[in-house]
Amino acid sequence: MAVRGRQCSIADALAVIGEKWSLLALREILLGERRFDQIARNTGASRDILATRLRTLVDAGVLTRRQYEAHPPRHEYVPTEAGRALQPILLNLMDWGDRYVAEGPPPTVWRHSCGADLRPQTVCAHCGEPVTEEGVSPVRLGPVR
Amino acid sequence: MAVRGRQCSIADALAVIGEKWSLLALREILLGERRFDQIARNTGASRDILATRLRTLVDAGVLTRRQYEAHPPRHEYVPTEAGRALQPILLNLMDWGDRYVAEGPPPTVWRHSCGADLRPQTVCAHCGEPVTEEGVSPVRLGPVR
DNA sequence: TCAGTGGGTTGTGAAATCCAACTTTGCACG
DNA sequence: CGTGCAAAGTTGGATTTCACAACCCACTGA
Numbered sequence: 234m235a236v237r238g239r240q241c242s243i244a245d246a247l248a249v250i251g252e253k254w255s256l257l258a259l260r261e262i263l264l265g266e267r268r269f270d271q272i273a274r275n276t277g278a279s280r281d282i283l284a285t286r287l288r289t290l291v292d293a294g295v296l297t298r299r300q301y302e303a304h305p306p307r308h309e310y311v312p313t314e315a316g317r318a319l320q321p322i323l324l325n326l327m328d329w330g331d332r333y334v335a336e337g338p339p340p341t342v343w344r345h346s347c348g349a350d351l352r353p354q355t356v357c358a359h360c361g362e363p364v365t366e367e368g369v370s371p372v373r374l375g376p377v378r
Numbered sequence: 379m380a381v382r383g384r385q386c387s388i389a390d391a392l393a394v395i396g397e398k399w400s401l402l403a404l405r406e407i408l409l410g411e412r413r414f415d416q417i418a419r420n421t422g423a424s425r426d427i428l429a430t431r432l433r434t435l436v437d438a439g440v441l442t443r444r445q446y447e448a449h450p451p452r453h454e455y456v457p458t459e460a461g462r463a464l465q466p467i468l469l470n471l472m473d474w475g476d477r478y479v480a481e482g483p484p485p486t487v488w489r490h491s492c493g494a495d496l497r498p499q500t501v502c503a504h505c506g507e508p509v510t511e512e513g514v515s516p517v518r519l520g521p522v523r
Numbered sequence: 524t525c526a527g528t529g530g531g532t533t534g535t536g537a538a539a540t541c542c543a544a545c546t547t548t549g550c551a552c553g
Numbered sequence: 554c555g556t557g558c559a560a561a562g563t564t565g566g567a568t569t570t571c572a573c574a575a576c577c578c579a580c581t582g583a
Contacts, residue, residue, distance in 0.1 A: 238402065238421045239406075239420050241405070241472070242471075242475030242476045246474050246478075246479055247401060247402070247471070249478075253397075257383065257389060260388055264516060270531095273530095274522060277383025278572095282572075294478070295478075305529075305530090305580040306579080306580095308529090315477075317510070318478065321510075328387075330392075333391075334387065334393070334394055334438070340387065340521075341520050343514050343515065344514065344516075347504060349505065350504075352502070352504065353502070353509055354500065354501055356501050358499040359495075360492035362491075368491040370489055371486060372488060376485075398540080413560075415559085415560060418561095425561085425562065426563070427540060449549065450547080450549040450550085450559090
């Protein structure tokens, strides 16, 4: 996707959700905010940039734009399956921010359906063991263009 | 951290690693590339921007810059614990890109120490069940400033 | 009639990015 | 000695993106 650099799905993913404000907009939408004004307020993004980002996300199939009122026409943004699949990534990012960037107690806390406060952990789907930097190695790498 | 918008560790995390090229540089460094020229080539980032990003990441404690040769002075970039903790996030991002963005087979494949090709999965550290959008809910939210 | 709401678009100026070329410190070769 | 090469950036100038406030349109409710 990127013209130069390694061919890699991380780059592909970032081409869709890596621009400024995209992930914060997604955060709000996954929190249940679906209206443009509310997303703008809660992210702090300027309205013009936010409009562009939401269009990109809709075009990429991460969100859909749904009319919820005909007169006057009003729209809301709803996550697709691809959008919902970003929830774990956002939670991991939040956890990383809590641990290594933010000072003080976590501003946001999530609960898992099991009843515990959520601490997200990435595991190998095959064996269930946590994924660490030492425990993984690349088998095949994309070529550098 | 952000001036406006919801106080949130996702925003804090993105302030450190959310700028263009940061995560791709991290990808290369976690792949073992530690030299400026090589990181520049493999990401496709222009050298001036890359230099600024690496400085930011060093200042944030995600990388350290280590002299590996005195005459002439040469430096390499090594991930800190915070940097290594981003590996799971990058793998999740890659998986998302493989599934929802890239066409064709995954360009990069990782192997877990258990022997299987890695499919990363985010679980609740308490109960071990996979984290899905429906299975989590916010208990406390950061205020919107 | 007049203010308010939702969902944007427009204009303008500031900031970030891109690209190519250049710099610095040294080594190796002929 | 002079030339070439490498690593790790820095510099200048053009281009692109972003930020901010203002505006627009279609309604609603008082």
